[in-house]
Amino acid sequence: MVTQETTLREATVGPTRPEPTIEVTARDGGGRTTAWTVGETTAHTPLLLARPGLPLPPGHGVLLGPGEAVPTEAAGPVVVLEGGFSVSPAGDRPYPTGVWSRVTIDRARRLEGQLSLRRGRPPTSDIQIADEEYGDDETTDVTGIPEVAPVVSDEGAVAVFAEAGSAARDPAVLMPLLLEAREKTGPGRLLYAPGIGLPHQLALLVYAGVDLFDTLAVERASLDGLYLTSEGVFPAATTRFPLSGLDGLGIPAVMDPQALLAHNLAVHDRELAIVRAHLQNGTLRELVETRVRAHPASTAALRHLDLHGLDVLARKIPLTRDGHVHANTxxxxxxxxxxxxxxxxxxxxxxxxxxxxxxxxxxxxxxxxxxxxxxxxxxxxxxxxxxxxxxxxxxxxxxxxxxxxxxxxxxxxxxxxxxxxxxxxxxxxxxxxxxxxxxxxxxxxxxxxxxxxxxxxxxxxxxxxxxxxxxxxxxxxxxxxxxxxxxxxxxxTRQGNAPAWPRRRLADAKALATWQFGPAAADALFAEADDTGGRPPVIRVFSGGQRGKQLAQVVPQRGLLSLTIHGAKALFAGGQAKVVEIDDFVPRGTVFAVGVKQADPGIVPGDEVVLVHDGEVRGVGPAVAPGPEMTVLKRGPCVEVRHHV
Amino acid sequence: MSEAMLAPKKRLVMATKEMVEAQKSCASAFTPRAETDTTQAAKVWHEDDNFGGQATKALVMVLKTRGCDWLIKSGCTMCGYFNDSFFDDVSADHIILQFENAMREHQGEDLIKIYTSGSFFDEREVPAAAYTQILKRVGETTGRLSVESQPQIMTDAQVAEAMTHLKEFEVGIGMESAHDDVLAHSVNKAFRFRQFVAGAELIHRHGARAKTYLVQKAPFLTEREAIEDTTTSILKVAPHSDVVSVNPINVQRHTLVADLYKHGAFRPPWLWSVAKVVLDASRELPDGVTLKCHPVGGGHARGAHNCGKCDKRAMKALEDYTLGRGTIRLERLFETPECGCYSRWQWELDNEGLLGAACWTDPVVW
CATH class of the missing domain: 3.40.50.10630 (Uracil-DNA glycosylase-like)
Structure with missing residues (x-):
């Protein structure tokens, strides 16, 4: 039976390593909202990690450098970045209390990262893995660069895209690297891009897959005297009419550095909230297309993302859903x-x-x-x-x-x-x-x-x-x-004969199936289909006549074919089904990640998937998560079961 | 085995190998200029110098040689000296000719400085015959010579021979950093600190003087790490040196540093950092050791620079110190920073370590 995951191995955050879980709560494009839980506390991404002492409303995480004390008021995620030339790796130091994730940036990473940027090709190691991942394997061959497989684990919750700060100088470099970092990070961990993200870039970066941001870029821009808005950047010195109400400071007579910083942080925080709202509303892409107008290079960044990320992003975007697409640009x-x-x-x-x-x-x-x-x-x-x-x-x-x-x-x-x-x-x-x-x-x-x-x-x-x-x-x-x-x-139509309408409707349903499942799967599904019923746009597909077995039905609300258990078996028998391997239970309601053993990596949300245990079809229904996430994540819904055996 | 699982040290070795390969590919992209007259020195000029604690006029020449042997094999990450070397078949006769031609410019300067874009003591670069002839000629004229060399190449006999001709002899050693870690993984230096110590000892044994060059901000270090590296290096090399020269890395063509710079992965040090290093080190410098700092390309994008508005002030303070006028201007620099980029620099020092593998470069807004 499906059981919700109820046990957390570590209930409190203490000197021992915390056991985080990531649950995806909404998806749009390459972006997502997640619930990041450690112990009994949950934070929601996309999330801002703020340096201590900044004037920000509560609800963000905290970013600490090596040796910095955890602020006592910190109630949310605390991420510590450690390491460097003069600081010894922190691997053997005790885990600081209250810290959600600790990542070590050692000298090798810095060296590798900068070299890989120089080479202008995706780095061999663009991701800093949380220190938990470090193992001292004496047998490792250091003469060659080993192949990098995506390291997927929900133990080290945060993966750091360590080159982000340098790559961000050129969106043409940043975007492919970012996509690759996202893929390597895997869905089970959070991708943190240090030092990048001005307010107008946040929508795009979230759309590309970044989960965690920090305040560094905003702080630096403030020191440079830049006035940040969601729609772009301009010099604070030319700003006569600051946006009032955002920073709670009214309109300062002079844009002094503190007021500027407060304003910029408020804009940043607010923009991230807007991004979250659009993401949940399914309109993140529309927001991105609006925001990238801020600068030609931002628009170019989106084009680079589309160019390089077409496949990657399309694998995550649902095949069907509610909500409009506004093709404005x-x-x-x-x-x-x-x-x-x-x-x-x-x-x-x-x-x-x-x-x-x-x-x-x-x-x-x-x-x-x-x-x-x-x-x-x-x-x-x-x-x-x-x-x-x-x-x-x-x-x-x-x-x-x-x-x-x-x-x-x-x-x-x-x-x-x-x-x-x-x-x-x-x-x-x-x-x-x-x-x-x-x-x-x-x-x-x-x-x-x-x-x-x-x-x-x-x-x-x-x-x-x-x-x-x-x-x-x-x-x-x-x-x-x-x-x-x-x-x-x-x-x-004067010459020649027309097919009978039931036959034509069968052909229409099959044509839809070629688009939805691909031609080979459509052949497998319709191999024994011989009759249709229903009143268009509803089409029911039967084998053995209308009193025989129903294989599928065109559902106008989804616009797609929904499979019955017979249809699922026909597809599965033909070797054309997108299969989710489940544990030994009869699926009812929703199948959660905890019950999934293995899922076809080609599954796109909205795909009709066949639930199988040990070679036996157990159920069928639309996927709600991409295939790789079903396998990797330990929490969250995966398949809405429509029919079961 | 995933790379992520590798221990940091293992990956450091791997990454260093990549660095060496990358540096080689930079150097190999350089094609020596054809049709060069190897009977004329690359450059000759006159300058004011502080030699042995005294203001001195110097004749400086850069001789064309086959180039630094280490540069041919591998090369240091910031060194663009092949831009003045890498000449084919430079015979001893031609080197002597270059020297003689340059000496025509000699207008009674007390000091002759010879740069070879490599090691003066390396017989592969400067054949023994030319070496002896040059020493003889300098001995006949001013008797004061300054050259540069890697420390592990020079021999007892060579320095002894030099001292038979010369009154004063100064050997410059490009140490770059006193930390072997930085030498191995950031600079790709041919030798290590202990070889420097041995070389300096050899120089002093014969009564010559040692001038030690250090870099500031080798690649892959953060601004703060670079300050720490150079400040501590000054104090580590000072007991073995007569003069310590701090050289903020400038971006030279066909180097790994140039490539990193181009890709937004390297920023030359801030002049604030350079000033801080010189000021901090000057306070703990042993007696009798001279500290110098003349940032090449200072105030420009490819050299040590600040925001552009306050660069001249910082350069002036460094120049004053180098000319022996004390630390007053340097102190004033930090007492009244005046420029807005000072707080930006401080902020970067505190936050660059959080950038992962990246570094703060001059910003690009998009």
Whole structure:
């Protein structure tokens, strides 16, 4: 049976090493909120580690250097950084009372770190491992640099990205290193990036995966006379109208150093709270895209992150969820979840079998498209066509490119908003052309009808088949256009036969499955599927007819196929299931990390996963955590069980 | 075995190997200038110096040689001396010619200073014939010579021979730091402290003088560590030296330090730090030992520098001290810091150790 982890090996923090646990409470992009528990005290990340004595409201952690005394009032996390040239490693010293984590930065780390930066490639050892990890292994071969495997443990809770301070000079260097540090740190520990992070950079750095920040960058900027805001940095000397109310000091007549520091720290603290709120709201990416406008190099940093982190980040972002995507900026085109959608269309998606007449529609402001007035009109026109089961509707849009009708309820297709002006920018043009070309290249269409607006049609007209009727004139929603569309579709479907509707719905469900699971898994799932039921957009998939076994169902709220236990078994038998190995119990409700033995590292939150014990399917349901986290973490929900044996 | 599991000392050895490799790759990126006339010295100039406690005029020459033997093999992390050496086939005759040509500039200066961008006593760099000839000629003119060498290379016989020609002889040793740890893992020095002690003893045995060069802020040290390193090094080398020269590291081309600098992993020391080292060490300096500090590139981004506004004041205080005018200006520097960057410097001293493997460089806002 599933049991919540209830025992903590060390109840109090004392001279012995504390036993911390990390539980992820929310995820967005590469960022997350976690509950970091030591003994009976819990702190929540992303968290600020403050140097002692700074004017900050309570609720932050404390950062100490070697030999500094733990402040008596410290009620939260205390992290001690030790080591250096003149200070002997602290390994054999007793663990200071009240300290949550102690990390030793020895000379070798400094040397390695700076050399690795110089080489301009990811360092062999970019992470300072908490001192607990040090073992004095006399048999170690020092002649070569051993391969670095991610050291994953929840004993040393804090991993330090030790080059952060130097790498941060150049976002092009920082971003790939940061991503690698995050991967090496693993989900079971907190990533601390010392010395970096001004208020306007916090959203981006959290999105990239940093859990812990300190006050050093803000203190230094204050000494440099910089006035910090969430939207950027400018010299305090030019500031005539400080933001009042933030620092509780009113408006100081002169920006004296203390007032400036207090202001900057207050802004920093507040911005981290804003980041946490957006993260929990699922809108961190939108915040990031806003904040990086502060400086061209910040915007470049986000682009570098997208460039290098596409795969890494897409593995963490849920396949489906609530909440809107606001595609406001050029970077929205390259956000990992959006790119993932487009890549799956290009690489995995197979159009429904038997639907050989392609009709291209413009997108609508209302989502899902089917609820919009324009698309209701299109639906009625299609209803006028006798062999409508041959028609495959595809919506041409930005930033998703093309959205087949059977995918219109998926995320973010059903959830995005984009500033519409009617004019496409060059990046959108290139992206749309690429997506449409990829769809046409999949073959199988005997006819194409373009019901797009004039500008969108012109964008792709050159690679549409010769003689493709353009019916969206003078405007796709005008009655003349309706008539043209009807006529063009009737003409296109005149010869040949249409599939029966149950068969077509089966094909639609399978097309969705190719996007959701990949083509091989779709084949395995639909190998014995022969009938459908339900009323679109709900489609139930059966094998052995409607009285046989139900394999899956398209659920409009998720926009995805939900598997039954039979579907899970079909996928598992075909070797195509994403499997979570569990202990010997019947899963009900939620499977927690403590019950997971092993999980497919390819699992993305929202994926349908099959719960297996000892080769036997026990249940099925959507994942709520990425696969690697299920294996590594000791706490937190992993799978919402929908069906069990 | 994960690297993270390695004991610090093991990883230190590994990282040092990487450092040596990195330094070699820097030096190999340097191509010696072709078509150089090896009968002319690289540079010749006149300068005022303090020699044996007396203000002296000096003729200084930098001779072209095949270059420091250690630099060819491996090289120190901050040393860009190949920019003035690394010449092919410099015969003894040519070295003598260089010297003679340079001596045409001699205008009655009391002191001849010869730099070879290496070791004057190393026969691979300065062949014995040239060595003897130069000593003879200096003996005939001023009788006062200053050269530089690694301490473990010079022999009893060489120094004895020199003293037969010269009235006063000063040998400079680039010790850099008195801490073997720093020498091994930050500087990549060819010798260690005990070899320096033996060399200085040899020099003194023959009645010559030892001038010891130290660096301030070898790479991979924090600002505070560097202050500690140099201050304690001064006091450790002083009993074996007549003159101690503190040289804040400046960023020279084709060095590991230059590469670190470029990647934001090295900042030359603050002039505040240099002043603090000189002031602190001057208070405990044994009698008869002269402490000098003339920061090369001081006040510039690639040399020891402060914020740009107060650099001149600090440089002036160091210059005054070096010219024997006492520590008054240095003391005043810290009594009335005046400049806003003083508190920034203090803050960095206290907080750089918390930066992990990074260091505070001049800030870049993005």
């Amino acid at each position: 050029m970077e929205s085109l390259s956000r990992p979840d959006v790119v993932r959608f487009r890549e799956r269309i290009r690489n995995d998606y197979q159009p429904p079998e038997g639907a050989d007449v392609l009709v291209l529609f413009p997108c609508s402001a209302r989502k899902p498209y089917g609820l919009s007035r324009s698309h209701k009109v299109f639906a009625r026109v299609i209803g006028d066509v006798q062999k409508a089961a041959r028609i495959h509707e595809v919506i041409v849009t930005s930033p998703l490119g093309v959205v087949p009708r059977e995918l219109e309820n998926t995320w973010p297709a059903a959830h995005y908003d984009v500033p519409v002006t009617g004019a496409w920018d060059p990046m959108e043009r290139a992206m749309i052309r690429e997506q449409v070309a990829a769809l046409l290249a999949k073959g199988g269409y005997t006819h194409v009808v373009s019901h797009l607006g004039a500008s969108t049609h012109a964008l792709i007209a050159d690679f549409l088949p010769e003689g493709t009727p353009h019916t969206g004139i003078p405007h796709p929603t005008r009655y003349e256009a309706k008539d043209l569309l009807r006529a063009a579709l009737r003409e296109a």
